[in-house]
Amino acid sequence: MNSDIEIIKGRLTLFFKRRPQTRYWLMLTNDTYDQIYNLFFNSQRANQRLQSVPLHKLAHYNLANLEKLLKTLRQNTTLTIELVGFTGERWPASQKLIQRKRVLLE
Template sequence: MNSDFRIIIQRIEKYFTRRRDTEYYLQVVNDQYDETYNFFINIRPRNQRMHSIPLHTVENYRLSYLEKLINKIMEQYQFSITYDGFVGLRWPMNQELIQKRRHKDE
């Protein structure tokens, strides 16, 4: 987990520039076909288009691993996180739904 965590944090630090009137949030995508989790940082300055920048692909395809990784990231950064491809799945530790309903682009 440490290598995935380090890579994601280093790339977040590179793109998280704390500009005024800019929205930053993370997106985690469940790629069921390749059995990977893809991390993106989405950056949207006010009145401009959103930029989605790939951060890292996690190849350890276990929800328990993903939950620990996200908790560790959230200790350092308090970003909002959107989840895609997780409809009906629950976190192993607290049994909360990860994604309640499909997004319109899924």
């Protein structure tokens, strides 16, 4: 898990440019067919198209590990993290719903 965080932080510093009028966020997707989690770095300048760059693929398909990884990732970055593909699933530790409604991307 620590190596995953180091890889993500290293790639974030490559792609995160502090440009004016640009929105940056992370998107974590649940790929149930391949049993992996994918992390994307999204950026969109005003009046331009969305750019999505794959950051990392988490091969350990376990919600408890993902919850720990997201906790440490949120401590290291202030970017918004959007979760996609987790409709109806709950976090193991807190039993809170991860995602209430389906997103248009699903």
